[in-house]
């Protein structure tokens with residue numbers, strides 16, 4: 001079966017003043033329908049750029065991207081993105097934030113009553129899925145960060161995207177809320193049957209959520225290693241202490257460290273320490 005996302009020889013450059021930065025080089029990646037893939041890697045390895053190119057928010061300079069067999073040349077209703085900072089409309093209630101999807105706005109003039117009713121049914125279902133039914137009439141500023149991010153996810157799902165792209169969506173949340181969100185997003189992934197590509201700095205999060213973890217390396221941004229996750233589909237937080245989980249975490253952290261180019265210069269550290277030691281008294 002053809003991959004849902006097919007990336008071939010993808011290259012992307014940025015102009016930074018007089019300098020040209022090769023943000024992505026020769027990326028080849030297939031993501032299957034309903035697969036959950038996480039992207040990790042040292043700072044600047046191109047995780048966000050790859051996600052933005054997939055979303056059609058950035059153009060690419062080399063290679064091809066196909067989604068559902070069709071080449072990507074810009075944003076489309078088949079893909080939705082969730083960012084770290086919940087970009088909710090502060091003047092709309094939770095319910096209206098969810099209903100007010102990009103797809104509905106675009107087709108506003110042609111909307112029939114049946115479309116609006118169908119949207120309300122879908123919005124109610126998504127609010128229930130995300131545990132937000134009781135907060136439907138609340139305003140965004142009345143909600144915790146975790147709840148706001150749940151609204152943002154519900155809104156992204158409103159147009160039934162085939163693919164959900166998430167850029168560090170839980171990066172600003174506290175550890176307990178993140179744990180709850182992990183199980184929630186796995187559940188959403190299952191019941192909505194979306195294909196998920198998720199960027200994170202947190203290797204534990206990357207392993208717990210994914211079917212495969214893609215490690216990128218920087219300068220130029222490229223795929224270093226792809227790790228299948230050897231855990232059952234039904235995840236449980238206790239799995240984070242399992243030997244195979246810890247071994248994979250150690251290996252991925254070592255790869256990120258090895259590719260980051262930020263090796264500790266032991267000699268330099270020792271010279272610095274000596275230079276700051278008080279001089280011996282005569």
Ligand SMILES: Nc1ncnc2c1ncn2[C@@H]1O[C@H](COP(=O)(O)OP(=O)(O)OP(=O)(O)O)[C@@H](O)[C@H]1O
Pocket residue numbers: 014015016021022023041042043044045046047048049050221
């Ligand atoms: N709009 C831009 N203009 C110029 N250079 C950019 C732009 N966006 C990204 N870059 C450069 O492209 C490279 C990849 O950046 P990107 O933000 O995709 O990496 P990242 O892996 O998501 O980083 P981080 O983990 O720090 O968020 C970096 O060298 C970055 O400086």
